[in-house]
Amino acid sequence: MDKRFGSQSVVFHHPPRIVSFASVVGPKEGEGPLGRFFDEVMQDDMCGEKSFEKAERTMYRYTVEMALKKANINEDAIDMLLGGDLLNQIITASFAARDLRIPFIGLYGACSTMAESLIVGSMMVDGGFAKRVVAATSSHFSAAERQYRAPLELGNQRSPTAQRTVTGAGAVVLSSGQGRGCRVTCGTLGRVIDFGIKDATNMGAAMAPAVADTIATHLMDFGRRPEDYDAIITGDLGKVGRQLLLELLYEKGFRIEKQLFDCGCEIFSENQDVDAGGSGCGCSASVLCGYLLKQMDVRFQRVLFVACGALLSVTSSQQGESIPAIAHAVVLEA
Amino acid sequence: MDKRFGSQSVVFHHPPRIVSFASVVGPKEGEGPLGRFFDEVMQDDMCGEKSFEKAERTMYRYTVEMALKKANINEDAIDMLLGGDLLNQIITASFAARDLRIPFIGLYGACSTMAESLIVGSMMVDGGFAKRVVAATSSHFSAAERQYRAPLELGNQRSPTAQRTVTGAGAVVLSSGQGRGCRVTCGTLGRVIDFGIKDATNMGAAMAPAVADTIATHLMDFGRRPEDYDAIITGDLGKVGRQLLLELLYEKGFRIEKQLFDCGCEIFSENQDVDAGGSGCGCSASVLCGYLLKQMDVRFQRVLFVACGALLSVTSSQQGESIPAIAHAVVLEA
Numbered sequence: 010m011d012k013r014f015g016s017q018s019v020v021f022h023h024p025p026r027i028v029s030f031a032s033v034v035g036p037k038e039g040e041g042p043l044g045r046f047f048d049e050v051m052q053d054d055m056c057g058e059k060s061f062e063k064a065e066r067t068m069y070r071y072t073v074e075m076a077l078k079k080a081n082i083n084e085d086a087i088d089m090l091l092g093g094d095l096l097n098q099i100i101t102a103s104f105a106a107r108d109l110r111i112p113f114i115g116l117y118g119a120c121s122t123m124a125e126s127l128i129v130g131s132m133m134v135d136g137g138f139a140k141r142v143v144a145a146t147s148s149h150f151s152a153a154e155r156q157y158r159a160p161l162e163l164g165n166q167r168s169p170t171a172q173r174t175v176t177g178a179g180a181v182v183l184s185s186g187q188g189r190g191c192r193v194t195c196g197t198l199g200r201v202i203d204f205g206i207k208d209a210t211n212m213g214a215a216m217a218p219a220v221a222d223t224i225a226t227h228l229m230d231f232g233r234r235p236e237d238y239d240a241i242i243t244g245d246l247g248k249v250g251r252q253l254l255l256e257l258l259y260e261k262g263f264r265i266e267k268q269l270f271d272c273g274c275e276i277f278s279e280n281q282d283v284d285a286g287g288s289g290c291g292c293s294a295s296v297l298c299g300y301l302l303k304q305m306d307v308r309f310q311r312v313l314f315v316a317c318g319a320l321l322s323v324t325s326s327q328q329g330e331s332i333p334a335i336a337h338a339v340v341l342e343a
Numbered sequence: 344m345d346k347r348f349g350s351q352s353v354v355f356h357h358p359p360r361i362v363s364f365a366s367v368v369g370p371k372e373g374e375g376p377l378g379r380f381f382d383e384v385m386q387d388d389m390c391g392e393k394s395f396e397k398a399e400r401t402m403y404r405y406t407v408e409m410a411l412k413k414a415n416i417n418e419d420a421i422d423m424l425l426g427g428d429l430l431n432q433i434i435t436a437s438f439a440a441r442d443l444r445i446p447f448i449g450l451y452g453a454c455s456t457m458a459e460s461l462i463v464g465s466m467m468v469d470g471g472f473a474k475r476v477v478a479a480t481s482s483h484f485s486a487a488e489r490q491y492r493a494p495l496e497l498g499n500q501r502s503p504t505a506q507r508t509v510t511g512a513g514a515v516v517l518s519s520g521q522g523r524g525c526r527v528t529c530g531t532l533g534r535v536i537d538f539g540i541k542d543a544t545n546m547g548a549a550m551a552p553a554v555a556d557t558i559a560t561h562l563m564d565f566g567r568r569p570e571d572y573d574a575i576i577t578g579d580l581g582k583v584g585r586q587l588l589l590e591l592l593y594e595k596g597f598r599i600e601k602q603l604f605d606c607g608c609e610i611f612s613e614n615q616d617v618d619a620g621g622s623g624c625g626c627s628a629s630v631l632c633g634y635l636l637k638q639m640d641v642r643f644q645r646v647l648f649v650a651c652g653a654l655l656s657v658t659s660s661q662q663g664e665s666i667p668a669i670a671h672a673v674v675l676e677a
Contacts, residue, residue, distance in 0.1 A: 012471040012502070013422065019472045060662055088347065089532060097431045098656035099451050103535060107654075107667040112532035115451040115464060115654075115669075117433050129463065136470025137346040146544060198423060198446035201437060250614045269511045320441075320449075322357045322432035324490070328394055333441040335449075 012135070015230025017198050024192035025134035026181040028078035032299035033072045034291075035150065035176030041277045048075060054151060056169050058095065062096060063150035070105040072178040073145050080182050085112050086241070087182070088139035091126040093117045094290055095153050095174070102145070111143065119318025120245045121199065122146045123179060123294040124337040127314070128196040131339065134185050141185070147178035148289030148311075157323060168210035172247040172273055172288035179294030179297040191305040196339040197227035201320060202334040209326050213250025216317040219334035221244060221257035223315055228263060235265040239309040242301060244293025244316030245273035247286030259286055263312050271294035272340050306343035314339050346469070349647035351532050358526035359517040361675070363414035366633035367406045368625075369484065369510030375443050375611045381511075381633040382409060386590035388485060388510050395479065396430060399483035404439040406512040407479050414516050416524065418445050421516070422473035425460040426480050427451045428624055429487050429508070436479070439529025453652025454579045456480045457513060458671035459627040461648070462530040465673065468519050475519070481512030482623030491657060502544035506581040506607055513628030530673040531561040537652065537667040543660050546609075547584025547619055550651040552667035554580060555591035557649055561672050562597060570600040573643040576635060578627025578650030579607035581620035606630040623631065640677035665676040
């Protein structure tokens, strides 16, 4: 049966169910407006480990284990772990997969990785290749900062367009079969879009065109309007990217002001000194698993979750390249 | 219909066909024993670009374009591009995907990425989510060397256990439906395995346990023996890892001396001064697309292709971590 839909979309005839989810964040995220929704707020961002990178890995593994525990299943019941993170060679997810001993599919889509994991995982479950999969991603402010930008000790001044990498992780257990839980009903794969932005402290501007492209393609593929969704949730555009997205979609004939909820704008408050907002794989993952999935069947019946990633590296920036970006989307229904 | 098989395997009821494939390698690989089989040997490893990283990207894109051209189709006919590479944030595949404008799923499995792309891509096609996908990976000696080890200008002496990253790329076009072309009939997903090896100049030793685990699991999942395959093709174990694999599988009750063909051992000859052999995503990809797929229906009827990757990063090694590894496997039938 053909599950291809429109130009870039797929539809699930046996929609995978989200049977469990978990979120863990760092202390600053815990102090933000969504703080009380997360399953766990770490007391410090070291997780009892000796380095930020080891701390991120422990947080990732702990989040997956918590999602499994909530579903009352163990690792053996999971056919595949899909995910990634922002660290070079996705060592967070890879090393966590070693400890979890679940067959592993490593993905990299920068901050789009949670949506990428959900859409690929849903294809695995709907396609009959897996009964249960876990999609999980994370990011860690201090680990990302010293890898992508500069050591924290340098105390660099930040640009007002900069976003703060969220310390957080989210994990979703997708399952085949009937039962309770909201469902992943369809999705749209993103293309890599590049509007020529070269300022690595302005990711929102680099990512907005990719998000606009994926949302517009999604709506056209399915012949839907923004009003068909209770919320259109974007991963990590921040204040600058959010405004650009509204303008880019307006030019394409879509108005999404009423539906738009950007995880990067919502996870921190104005007085937390985070410039343009939050970012990182862990931002959309923790907001999805901490706040949004808990609102399904309460505030929301049908939402479009669009996570976007800036596909730069330190080397590509140093070689004068612009910043390409990608956004993948999945539809969640109560 | 359940396509899950055994503990870690999947089976394709409508096996995707390999309708086209292409390979491009660097000059040293062109001088090796398989040199005449590759579609194109670059005259120098700069590809007319100003950096090694840009050269790798051009090689990747060119290889995908060549595979499409051979199949007489263009980018619009491809539903998804799946792949990755060894550079931080997989900038080779991401930037190439920007130029190719095909919906992109970025994968990272180090040198296992070609098998990972083939198994995930096959699930997409067999599952009905795509009519045609491209699976493509690459690596570049000079780009990898300065990212993972040291600048070439330093002229470091190499360890006898070290493997040389292959400059090369391979691309496969997978298609649904009936017709000519060899088929991907089933596959086995790998788990992350770590035997505690910490020597980053001995990847073969780090990867052999993961390959042994995946091959043994595959044979047990399907109730097959090594003799059921005309060849068991491993990606990039090199001389040291090849010997360890034979010993590890012998302990598990399997003898694969007669079937074993290691891409890392075969791509260079003894007199090319490459220590333990070749490695890198581009090694198994270029040998698969340059040599092996051309032997299907000639020398081989059924082969097991197992690509393996060492999931370390510079940071993980600096923090004293051991080297976890993963191997994914697909079965190709003429």
